[in-house]
Amino acid sequence: MEHVTEGSWESLPVSLHPRVLGALRELGFPYMTPVQSATIPLFVRNKDVAAEAVTGSGKTLAFVIPILEILLRREEKLKKSQVGAIIITPTRELAIQIDEVLSHFTKHFPQFSQILWIGGRNPGEDVERFKQQGGNIIVATPGRLEDMFRRKAEGLDLAGCVRSLDVLVLDEADRLLDMGFEASINTILEFLPKQRRTGLFSATQTQEVENLVRAGLRNPVRVSVKEKGVAASSIQKTPSRLENYYMVCKADEKFNQLVHFLRNHKQEKHLVFFSTCACVEYYGKALEALVKGVEIMCIHGKMKYKRNKIFMEFRKLQSGILVCTDVMARGIDIPEVNWVLQYDPPSNASAFVHRCGRTARIGHGGSALVFLLPMEESYINFLAINQKCPLQEMKLQRNTADLLPKLKSMALADRAVFEKGMKAFVSYVQAYAKHECNLIFRLKALLKVLPC
Numbered sequence: 001m002e003h004v005t006e007g008s009w010e011s012l013p014v015s016l017h018p019r020v021l022g023a024l025r026e027l028g029f030p031y032m033t034p035v036q037s038a039t040i041p042l043f044v045r046n047k048d049v050a051a052e053a054v055t056g057s058g059k060t061l062a063f064v065i066p067i068l069e070i071l072l073r074r075e076e077k078l079k080k081s082q083v084g085a086i087i088i089t090p091t092r093e094l095a096i097q098i099d100e101v102l103s104h105f106t107k108h109f110p111q112f113s114q115i116l117w118i119g120g121r122n123p124g125e126d127v128e129r130f131k132q133q134g135g136n137i138i139v140a141t142p143g144r145l146e147d148m149f150r151r152k153a154e155g156l157d158l159a160g161c162v163r164s165l166d167v168l169v170l171d172e173a174d175r176l177l178d179m180g181f182e183a184s185i186n187t188i189l190e191f192l193p194k195q196r197r198t199g200l201f202s203a204t205q206t207q208e209v210e211n212l213v214r215a216g217l218r219n220p221v222r223v224s225v226k227e228k229g230v231a232a233s234s235i236q237k238t239p240s241r242l243e244n245y246y247m248v249c250k251a252d253e254k255f256n257q258l259v260h261f262l263r264n265h266k267q268e269k270h271l272v273f274f275s276t277c278a279c280v281e282y283y284g285k286a287l288e289a290l291v292k293g294v295e296i297m298c299i300h301g302k303m304k305y306k307r308n309k310i311f312m313e314f315r316k317l318q319s320g321i322l323v324c325t326d327v328m329a330r331g332i333d334i335p336e337v338n339w340v341l342q343y344d345p346p347s348n349a350s351a352f353v354h355r356c357g358r359t360a361r362i363g364h365g366g367s368a369l370v371f372l373l374p375m376e377e378s379y380i381n382f383l384a385i386n387q388k389c390p391l392q393e394m395k396l397q398r399n400t401a402d403l404l405p406k407l408k409s410m411a412l413a414d415r416a417v418f419e420k421g422m423k424a425f426v427s428y429v430q431a432y433a434k435h436e437c438n439l440i441f442r443l444k445a446l447l448k449v450l451p452c
Contacts, residue, residue, distance in 0.1 A: 007031045014044045017072055019108040020065060027104055033058035035225040036065075043199055044069045048217040050200045053225040059201045060101050063087070063169045067137065068105055070166050070197060071112060080113065080134030082164040087139045088188070089171040090179050092118035093311045093332050098171065099139045112136045117144040120305050127156045142176065142184040149191055159191050166196060170216070173202040174209050175354075182208070189216055203354065242356055245369045245394040246380055252404065253396070254371050255286075258343060260400040261369070262291045262321060268338035270321045273355050275344050276427035277302045277325055282420040283343070284323040286407055295320035301327040326351055342370040345379050353387050369394060 008031055009021055024030075032040075035053040042049050043066035053059060067085045071078065078084045087102075089095050099116040106112050115135030117126050126148065138145070149158050170176060176185060198217045202209050205224075213220060249257050262270065272287075274280050277300035284298035295317055299310050307327075314322045315334050322328070326346065340356050356368040370391070372379060383389045411417045 007037070012037065013041050014069070016065065016069065020068055020105060023105045023108055024061075029061070033062075035059055035223070036062045038223045038225055039063070039199070040066055042221050042223070043197065046070075046197055048198045048220040049223060050202075050213045050217060050220040051223040051225070052202050052205050053223075057225060059171070060098055063171070063199050063201060064098070064102055064105060066197075066199070067167050067169070068109065068112075071136070072109070074166065077111065078136045078164060080136075081130075081161050083135060083138055083158075083162045084112075084164060085137045085167040085169070086145070086162070086165065086192075087137070087169045087171060088142055088145060088176070088185070089139070090141065090175040090181065091327055091332075092120060092141055092308060093328065094172065095139050095141055096308060096311065097332065102137065102139065106137070114139065117141070117148060118308075119144055120308055123147055123151070124154065127151050127154050131155060142181040142188065146184045146187050149188070162192055165193055167199070168192060168196055168216075169199045169201065170212070171201050173200045173212060174204045177208040177212065182212075185212070186215070194218075241365045243365070243367045244356060244389060244391045245367065246372055246391045247369060247394045247396065248372050248374055248377055249396055251373060253400070254343070254373070255407070256400045256403050257371065257397055258341065259287070259290050259403055260397050261341070262287065262294070264397075265339065266291075266294050267319050269317065269319050269334070269336055270339045270341055271328060271334070271337055271355075272321060272323045272341045272343065273328075273346075274323065274325060275346070276300075276424065278420065278423035278427040279343075280323050280325055282417070282424040285417050285420060286410070287321065287323060289410055290403055290407070291321070296323065297321070298323045299328060300325040326355070337366060340366070340368040342368070345370055345372065345376065352383060353389060356389075 009016055009024055009029075012032075035051060035057045039049055039051050039062040043063070051059070051062065067087075071084045074084070087095075087098055089098060095116060095118045099114065102114055106114050113134040114137040115126075115130055115133065117138060117140040119141055121144075123144070126144070130148075140148075148156065151158065170185070176182075198220075200209070200213055200217060200220070247257060258272070262272075272283075274283055280298050280300045284296065288296050297310050297314050297320065299307055299314075299322060303310075311332075314320060318336075322334075342352070342355055346352055346355065352370070380391050383391060411421050
């Protein structure tokens, strides 16, 4: 009698296809995470699932595997133009990532075609690609998918193609709603058959998510997965292997501390979060000039066509710095990120948790550091209570160079950098004006590093 190890894929109460198991071995995943072991049997047994789990817990495989198993069990094989499954996710980076994971499996099942529909690409080319290659499994962002339903004049009757749909997945559902996609999702749901399996995956449960569960799922099984060893009363929202730090520094020390830290961690991989697109561009230029010998890239939501390329290039780097906005805060899995640095705490406390969750993913360790002004120290207790996210103090680094005069002279000498600085100031005011978060003090901190 064959021995089955607890926690292995073979221990599931539903049997997975041998080629699915083979793909998992290739990917190096011998054991399931809790969200996978809880969700996959329900989904495969034709239950609607609303799953809540901490970021970095392996949610992607928790819906990719059931999608394949459900499509493999179909009585009638899917034709090229028939859509069997749709995965909707909030950002193009996350869609690219899911499409990549899915391709590791579909290469073993040539009978299934997959297609990626995201912004930053030509929609006409997307239509032609579907007409030529089909798309049994669609991975898409909401805006592009909604747009595709309106392309009937170009020869794509997507409303007809989705009549065969078996599975719909809404990934990072809370973020989908935060980003204002509720109308698009409701439009898409109207085109889809009611007799389908639906999976809703989210790191946080909000009232808006609950409304979506009621509208889009039929008698769902609710799955809430906590980190091992965490009491139910203290719902930990960050990975247990994540070390969270804060540093309190005055306005004129903040940028110097950031540069000093990055100069002393050149061999590691970092995400550095800023509040706005304009801040990313300004500080990105500044860091390029002041942190030498390191690959520095910038990414934000207003980039139309470069985002996909930058994202893929940074994922391949062994070390480097990605300066970014919260477009990179959710669900993105960049290999071996050592540090997540937050130049400002976000205006939304849950965004803090998601930023930190870009490191310490699926069993790996990692660290996060947020820079706080002296009057923002109360934020530490707030996070501990509101987000169940305790932080430990990191002391100010000694002997840091005063870079502010150099930064200002650089900006004044380069008109493009000067303009980026002015835009950063305006965008910062707009981003924080609606929130009670010490705006005046933050503006003073920003003015220290601007050419004015």
